[in-house]
Amino acid sequence: MFNTFNMGVGMAVIVSPETADAALSALKAEGIDAYVCGEIVAGEEKVALC
Structure with a gap:
């Protein structure tokens, strides 16, 4: 599947x-399955994928 479809977060x-919290509530009220998947933080000008 990963070779054919984009299996990202959408x-x-x-x-x-x-x-x-307000954004999650609003999305869930519309029937959208939403969750927090990360945060933006100050760093050393590099990308860390976890």
């Missing part, structure tokens, strides 16, 4: 930490 919505 759509990403970037919001501030202060509004994350």
Whole structure:
């Protein structure tokens, strides 16, 4: 499947930490299965995939 289809997370919505709970609630109220999948933090100008 990974060779044929994009098996990524789908759509990403970037919001501030202060509004994350409200965004999750609004999406779930519309029947969208939503979850927090990461955070943006200051770093040393590199990308770390975990």
